[in-house]
Amino acid sequence: MLDIAEELDRWMRDGRDFAVATVVTVGGSAPRPPGAALAVDADGTVIGSVSGGCVEGAVYDLCVQALQDGEPVRERFGYSDEDAFAVGLTCGGVIEVLVTPVHAGDPLFTAGLAAAARGEAVALARVVRGPAELLGRVLLVRPDGSYEGGLDGRPALERTAAAQARALLDVGRTGSVEISEDGSHCPGGLTLFVESSVPAPRMIVFGAVDFAAALVRAGKFLGYRVTVCDARPVFATRSRFPDADEIVVDWPHRYLQHTATDERTVLCVLTHDAKFDIPLLGEALRLPVAFVGAMGSRRTHEDRDRRLREVGVSERELARLRSPIGLDLGGRTPEETALSIAAEIVAVRNGGSGVPLTGSAAPIHRDRDKTVLGVS
Template structure:
C-alpha cells in the first residue's frame, strides 16, 4: 500500500475508512509486481491498480466487502484455461492479493502511509499468511529500529519481524519473509509481506545543455530526484530547468566528490567538453553507483576513453561506462534522446535486452540477475 501513499494520504488526514488490496506474491507473468495496491473508500472511490485492469473489478468487490465486514482476506487470481475472459489474469500469471480494511483501529497502516507520503524511509510488515486472527496485522519499522503497531501472537514474533523488516529496509527491498510464529524452528509459521519505502533514487545530470532539459523531465517521470550540475551559471538556471529538483553551479567533479550517492544513483554526463567530462567520469567510475553514462559520438568516446586511461582509470572501471549513452532508437530530438537514455537505464536496472518484445523470447516481466526485489526469504529467530 506504500506504493500509493501519496494518493492515500489525503484519506488518512481526513480520517476516512478505506480498504486496500496489495499484491503480496506473483507467479509467472503479471502486469504489476509485489507492492502494487488498489484502495477503495466508503464512497466507492478507487485509487491505484493491482493488475492493470485484468482483475480490478473483482478486487474492487473484495475491498467493498472488507469495508462492510471488517475482515482481512487473501485471494488468488490466475489464468483460466476454460474461459480466458473469466476473472483472472489472461497474461498467464498468478497473483496473491491481501485485502485489508483500514480504519481507526489500524494506526500502523495509517502512520505508514503518512510517513511514506512525506518521503520518509519506512518498512511495513504485514501478516500475509498464517493464523486467521493474525492475517493483516501490521508492524511499522523505521531505520532507527523504532516500531509502531504489532502482529499479535507470541511476543518474539514482533521482535523477529522488526529485525527482518529493518534488514529489508536497509536495502530498499519489498518481498516476503517466512518466520516461525513464536520465533522458534517449528513447522507452522507465518508469511510476512514487507514493503520498503525509501527516498527516491538520485539522477545527477552533468551539463546544462538542451538535451538535459528533456532528460530531467524523463527522470522525474521515472521517479528520480533529479539534480542538474554545471559550472556555468548562465546555463544552470531555473528558467531553463523548471522541472529539476535541484540546480547546482559548480565544477561537476568537485560536486560529485562532496555529494551523497548510493547503489541506486544514476549519473549522466552530457557536457561534451573534456574539461568537464574527463574529471567527473574519473570520479564517477570509481563510485558504487547504478549507472554511469556519457553522451558523444563514437569518435568522442574513443578520445574520452584514451584520456580516462591516461588519468588512471583501469579497464575494469572503464567497462562500467555506458558510452555513447542510450539505446539505439534512431533518436534525433532532445525528447527522443531522453527516451533513449532512460530506456537504457531501465533495461540495465531490470535486466532487459533492449530488443523489441515481438522478436524476444525472454519473459516480459523480469529483473536483473541478482536483484533482491520481490524475492522470498526464509528466516527464524536467532
C-alpha cells in the same frame, strides 16, 4: 499499499475509511509487481491498480466486502480460459492479493502512510500467512530498527519480524519473508509481506544543455529526484530547468565528490567536453552507483577512453561506462535522445536486453532479486 501512499494519506487526513488490496506474490507473467495496490473507500472511489485491468473488478468487490465485514482476506487470481477478463489474468500469470480494511485514524497505517508520503524511509510488515489470529497484523518498522504494532503479545516473534523487515528496508526491497518455527514460538511459522518505502533515487545530470532539459523531464517521469549540475551559471538556471528538483552551479567533479550517492544513483554526463568529462568520470566510475553514462560521438568516446586511461582509470572501471549513452532508437531531437537514455537506464536497472520484444523469446516480466534476504 505504499505505492499509493500520497493518495491514501490524503484519505486518512480526510477521515475516509477504505480497504486496500495489495499484491503479495507474483508468478509467471503478471503485469504488476509485489506491492502494487488498489484501494476503495466507503463511497466506492477507486485508486491504484493490481493488474492493469485484468482482475480489477473482482478485487474491487473484495475490497467492498472487506469494508463491510471488517476482516482481511487473501485471494489468488490466475488465468481463466472460460472468462479471463472477468476473473483471470489474460497474460497467463498468477497473483495473490491481501485485502485489508483500514479505518481512518488507525495509528499504524496513519503513521506509515504519512511517512511514505513525505518520502521518508519506513516499512510496513503484514502477516499474510500463518495462524488465523495473526492474519493481517501489522508492524511499522523504521530504519533504526524501532517498531510499532504487535503480533498478539509475542515479543520474541515481534523482534524477529521487525529485524527481517528492517533488513528489507535497508536495501529498499518489497517482498515476502518466511519466519521459521524455530525460535519464533509460532507453530507452523508465518509469512510476512514487507513493503519498503525509501526516498526517491537520484539522477544527476551534468551539463546544462538542451538535451539535459528533456532528460530531466524523463527522469522525473521515472520517479527520480533530479539534479542538474553545471559550472556555468548563465546556463544552469531555474528558467531553463523548471522541472529539476535541484540546480547546482559548481564544477561537476567537485560537486560529485561532496554530494550523497548510493547504489540506486544514476549519473548522466552530457557535457561532452574533456575539461569537464575526464575529472568527472574519473570520480564517477569509482563510485558504487547504478549507472554512469556519457554523451558524445564515437570519436568523442574513443578520445575520452584514451584520456581516462591516461589519468589512471582501470579497464574494469571503464567497462562500467555507458558511452555513447542511450539505446539506438535513431532519434535526433532532445526528447528522442532523452527517451533513448531513459530506456537504457530502465534496461540496466531491470536486466533488460534493449532488443524488440517482437520475435524475442526473452521473458517480458523479469523477477528481481529473487534470493536477496529471503525475498520471494
